[in-house]
Amino acid sequence: MQTMLNALTAAALFLSLGAGSQAATLRTTTSLNASVVRLSDLFDGAGPGGGRELGPGPGPGGRMVIESAQLGAIARQFAVDWRPVSAGDRVVLDRPGRPLRTDEALEPLRAALAAAGAAPGFELELAAFAPPLVPSDGTPGVQVTRLDYVTAESRFTAVLTVTAGGMDPFTVRVVGRAEETVELPVATARLPMGSVLRDGDLRLVRVRMSQARGEVAQRPEEAVGMQLRRQTVPGQPLALADLARPALVQRGATVAMQLDSQGLSLAARGQAMEAGVAGERIRVINPITRAVMGGVVTGPNLVRIEPDAVPAVTAVRTAQVTVR
Numbered sequence: 001m002q003t004m005l006n007a008l009t010a011a012a013l014f015l016s017l018g019a020g021s022q023a024a025t026l027r028t029t030t031s032l033n034a035s036v037v038r039l040s041d042l043f044d045g046a047g048p049g050g051g052r053e054l055g056p057g058p059g060p061g062g063r064m065v066i067e068s069a070q071l072g073a074i075a076r077q078f079a080v081d082w083r084p085v086s087a088g089d090r091v092v093l094d095r096p097g098r099p100l101r102t103d104e105a106l107e108p109l110r111a112a113l114a115a116a117g118a119a120p121g122f123e124l125e126l127a128a129f130a131p132p133l134v135p136s137d138g139t140p141g142v143q144v145t146r147l148d149y150v151t152a153e154s155r156f157t158a159v160l161t162v163t164a165g166g167m168d169p170f171t172v173r174v175v176g177r178a179e180e181t182v183e184l185p186v187a188t189a190r191l192p193m194g195s196v197l198r199d200g201d202l203r204l205v206r207v208r209m210s211q212a213r214g215e216v217a218q219r220p221e222e223a224v225g226m227q228l229r230r231q232t233v234p235g236q237p238l239a240l241a242d243l244a245r246p247a248l249v250q251r252g253a254t255v256a257m258q259l260d261s262q263g264l265s266l267a268a269r270g271q272a273m274e275a276g277v278a279g280e281r282i283r284v285i286n287p288i289t290r291a292v293m294g295g296v297v298t299g300p301n302l303v304r305i306e307p308d309a310v311p312a313v314t315a316v317r318t319a320q321v322t323v324r
Contacts, residue, residue, distance in 0.1 A: 024082040026071070032057050032095045033137065034166040039078055042071065042091050046080050060097025060167060061133035065090055097133035100162065105142055109158060112144040117151055119180040121206055126176040132162065140164040145171070154178050181206040185220040187232040195228045196246045207237055215240040245277040248300045257284060257295060261307040
């Protein structure tokens with residue numbers, strides 16, 4: 001019996017010693033969430049010293065490879081129970097990262113430019129902005145640590161300092177313009193030439209001053225009811241030169257002619273020789289007498305013949321005559 005107890009005791013002691021001296025295993029791939037490399041990033045079962053920092057790791061989006069010889073030296077230095085099996089043993093350390101979003105950079109930049117005197121409602125335009133990589137987890141902090149703003153040219157140069165958890169701060173230089181904008185009516189869709197603009201065809205947006213060169217419609221009421229002389233481009237200001245009052249009479253259309261003179265009201269039908277808008281003088285021909293007369297457009301296919309248009313009297317002799 002004593003012999004059996006001695007054997008069990010020896011076995012328990014052997015198992016306890018084996019558990020305490022269990023060999024570490026190599027971690028072939030590790031994703032880091034900090035700016036430093038720790039012993040536990042290289043070995044599983046590194047022991048109480050697993051949290052020891054070995055040195056700086058790769059930046060966000062970067063990679064570091066530790067080869068067999070260096071791994072062996074690290075294990076010996078920190079008493080990790082691991083030995084290289086072959087020269088192919090190695091550990092790949094990855095640091096997840098993502099590009100800094102443009103809005104994360106623009107928000108503090110807008111505030112700094114507004115404080116520097118940029119016009120209200122300005123629009124930012126960055127020249128060749130290459131967003132840096134930041135840790136994929138967490139929200140980075142962005143501060144404008146330097147700003148040079150030329151008000152007359154709306155140009156700026158700024159230095160942004162970016163900070164984030166598990167990353168050393170770094171700076172980014174950006175160059176661009178803070179262009180003044182103005183609220184103008186623009187077309188909501190592409191409209192063909194000849195279209196008459198309605199309320200639903202327009203919306204108010206802020207556009208850059210450089211896009212509002214020349215005479216453009218400043219208010220929707222300046223464009224609603226006008227006819228397009230060329231196709232519109234959605235989102236673009238409407239040049240006044242491209243707007244015209246809609247033609248109430250089209251060339252070749254049959255029109256009603258009206259002559260009021262000295263208590264007489266004469267009516268006849270004719271054919272328009274040219275298009276005309278309200279209040280515009282056009283020529284009309286009587287298809288029966290072939291007399292050509294001048295008149296003023298007063299409505300859709302309506303023309304008031306001028307009393308002094310002598311041919312008009314000849315042209316409407318067969319028309320109905322009413323005495324006032």
